Amino acid sequence: MSEFAIETFDLTRNFNGFLAVDHVNIKIKKGELFGLLGPNGAGKTTMLNMLCTLLKPSAGTAKVNGFDIIDQASDVRKSIGIVFQDPSLDDRLTGRENLEMHAMLYGIGKEERERRINEVLKLVELEEKADLLVRTYSGGMKRRLEIARGLVHYPNVLFLDEPTLGLDPQTREHIWEYIEELKKKHAITIILTTHYMDEADRLCDRIGIIDHGKIIAIGTPNELKNKVGGDVIVIETKSKNVNKFEKLKFMGEVRITNNGILLNVKNGERLITKIVDFARKNRIKVDSISLRKPSLNDVFLHYTGRVIREEEVDGKELMRQRFLMRMRRGT
Amino acid sequence: MSEISAIYVIWLREVKRYVREKARVISSLAMPIFWIIIFGSGFSRFNIGMNVGYREFIFPGIVTMALLFTSIGSGVSVIWDREFGFLKEILVAPVSRTSILFGKMIGGSTVSVIQASILILLSFIVGIKLNFLIILRTLPLILLISMGLTALGLSIANFLEGHEGFQLIVNFIIMPMFLLSGALFPIEGLPAWLRNISLIDPVTYGVEALRWSILGTSNLPIGLSLGVLFIFMICMVIIGGIGFNRKK
Ligand SMILES: Nc1ncnc2c1ncn2[C@@H]1O[C@H](COP(=O)(O)OP(=O)(O)OP(=O)(O)O)[C@@H](O)[C@H]1O
Ligand SMILES: [Mg+2]
Numbered sequence A: 001m002s003e004f005a006i007e008t009f010d011l012t013r014n015f016n017g018f019l020a021v022d023h024v025n026i027k028i029k030k031g032e033l034f035g036l037l038g039p040n041g042a043g044k045t046t047m048l049n050m051l052c053t054l055l056k057p058s059a060g061t062a063k064v065n066g067f068d069i070i071d072q073a074s075d076v077r078k079s080i081g082i083v084f085q086d087p088s089l090d091d092r093l094t095g096r097e098n099l100e101m102h103a104m105l106y107g108i109g110k111e112e113r114e115r116r117i118n119e120v121l122k123l124v125e126l127e128e129k130a131d132l133l134v135r136t137y138s139g140g141m142k143r144r145l146e147i148a149r150g151l152v153h154y155p156n157v158l159f160l161d162e163p164t165l166g167l168d169p170q171t172r173e174h175i176w177e178y179i180e181e182l183k184k185k186h187a188i189t190i191i192l193t194t195h196y197m198d199e200a201d202r203l204c205d206r207i208g209i210i211d212h213g214k215i216i217a218i219g220t221p222n223e224l225k226n227k228v229g230g231d232v233i234v235i236e237t238k239s240k241n242v243n244k245f246e247k248l249k250f251m252g253e254v255r256i257t258n259n260g261i262l263l264n265v266k267n268g269e270r271l272i273t274k275i276v277d278f279a280r281k282n283r284i285k286v287d288s289i290s291l292r293k294p295s296l297n298d299v300f301l302h303y304t305g306r307v308i309r310e311e312e313v314d315g316k317e318l319m320r321q322r323f324l325m326r327m328r329r330g331t
Numbered sequence B: 001m002s003e004i005s006a007i008y009v010i011w012l013r014e015v016k017r018y019v020r021e022k023a024r025v026i027s028s029l030a031m032p033i034f035w036i037i038i039f040g041s042g043f044s045r046f047n048i049g050m051n052v053g054y055r056e057f058i059f060p061g062i063v064t065m066a067l068l069f070t071s072i073g074s075g076v077s078v079i080w081d082r083e084f085g086f087l088k089e090i091l092v093a094p095v096s097r098t099s100i101l102f103g104k105m106i107g108g109s110t111v112s113v114i115q116a117s118i119l120i121l122l123s124f125i126v127g128i129k130l131n132f133l134i135i136l137r138t139l140p141l142i143l144l145i146s147m148g149l150t151a152l153g154l155s156i157a158n159f160l161e162g163h164e165g166f167q168l169i170v171n172f173i174i175m176p177m178f179l180l181s182g183a184l185f186p187i188e189g190l191p192a193w194l195r196n197i198s199l200i201d202p203v204t205y206g207v208e209a210l211r212w213s214i215l216g217t218s219n220l221p222i223g224l225s226l227g228v229l230f231i232f233m234i235c236m237v238i239i240g241g242i243g244f245n246r247k248k
Helices: A044-051 A073-079 A095-105 A110-123 A139-151 A169-185 A197-203 A221-228 A242-251 A268-281 A296-304 A308-312 A315-329 B002-020 B022-042 B054-076 B078-083 B086-091 B097-126 B132-159 B163-179 B192-200 B202-215 B222-246
Strands: A004-015 A018-024 A027-029 A033-037 A059-064 A080-083 A157-161 A189-194 A206-211 A214-219 A231-236 A252-257 A260-265 A288-292
Touching (some): A004 A044, A004 A189, A018 A059, A018 A214, A027 A189, A033 A044, A044 A157, A044 A189, A073 A080, A080 A139, A095 B002, A110 A139, A110 A169, A139 A157, A139 A169, A169 A189, A169 A197, A189 A197, A197 A296, A206 A221, A214 A296, A221 A296, A242 A252, A242 A260, A242 A268, A268 A288, B022 B054, B022 B097, B054 B078, B054 B163, B054 B202, B078 B163, B086 B097, B097 B132, B097 B222, B132 B163, B132 B202, B132 B222, B163 B202, B192 B202, B202 B222
Parallel strands (some): A033 A189, A033 A206, A157 A189
Antiparallel strands (some): A004 A059, A206 A214, A231 A260, A231 A288
């Protein structure tokens, strides 16, 4: 057996000429918690759909748990559990019935089934609600039930597609704790997609940043941040002369954002006074200057020249998220 | 082994969902009963030229109507599974598409057989005297008819993108199939061109077969009706299967 839970070989998917996933080659080790981080439309879901055999690649292939996703689809399916991005519960059945049905689809015998169902219900703290119809669940409860369902058959590889999308901060925190617990207690490989930087940063052993269907950077959160370089200086200003800051290029990378300037520099502490002098000399009114270590946001900016958040809040996506939340709440 | 348990699970889900929706159960029974009472009374003096009265005559037709609506409805309900995401959960499980299709088909048929059986037990309303033999030969027939129609519903679902198409199916498939089937009048009375259309409507054979089994009299030979119904079912299973396997 290979040491990898997932290996992709030029994995590609083309939708009528549009490359949603573009020659992706990644290797994910067994037991790893791997994050696919990218903005809306980057190709995360498309990639998972191929890895879980719901969608055929247009070119290339991949191995999941040592099985080929094209030729050994059935073995791949036995090896994986998945929590889809969009809701996929039967809300006319109870939570327990959803789990029972799932366990039977995976050929688990009656006694074992009961034991495992109680076990996963306990993990996601839904024991008391298990016999209520799923329509009466809150969004977070539905999400937790889906996670429980993905685990009932003890998969070797678990896919979580945006597990906390549209959930409130407390529920997100809760779900993160389950994921951390899973990783600690079980020898399970988890692949998680997200466009939340904090989620990727907190949970993942390694992160692959995906944009326009391509993996543009890969590594541990720290490795990725170190690639951006020492420090980030944020200068807030409403001045129309912000462009003058371009002259600071000798210090490091300079980017103009909506409300000021971002500088990627080494030894930021020593440069602040120079920046203040520069601003005064050029008569630019500065509201604030702050210094911080780079975040994954800066990493994304470094590689793509864009902020991941900008795309997140376009109108269409907002509508979609509200729709999803409503579906989860079942109203 | 797990294929059989998969068929069972999918069957069980259909039945549970049906039994749980009281409104659906009641309305699916009330509709045909209204038809029998109102239509049967309104046309009670209509002479259909057979040795049974009009209310008895339309009874098998109304049972077939119930089968038609419920079975096609069950088949088409995959669209909802697709739309609400549940289908993905089934498709990603390690079971074959064929088992999924069979589970859906048997589940949908079970629901319509339950419903048709209740109607048949109520046939005393129109003065039909049931006996054991009638029930024994009618049950397999309604199973055969509903399997074909459920598979038709599943086949149609493959062509529909969203649930908006459902009303279209009712207006352009279910209603014409019902009205042309001779459920409400003997097709002998129709002009030749219409009668020919009736003869390619599989529901016609369902109605005739049920007339044979419930009333003991029919215009078409039972052998022919059985043959057509059987071939129809096989064709629908194949078409539904191909479509289902092709669609993700
Ligand atoms: N069935 C399809 N037909 C045509 N285009 C598609 C299809 N599925 C996805 N796409 C396109 O492929 C691209 C990638 O979509 P995908 O759903 O994989 O993105 P994502 O990274 O999961 O985004 P999100 O964060 O919004 O979930 C998008 O531009 C999308 O429009
Ligand atoms: Mg997605």
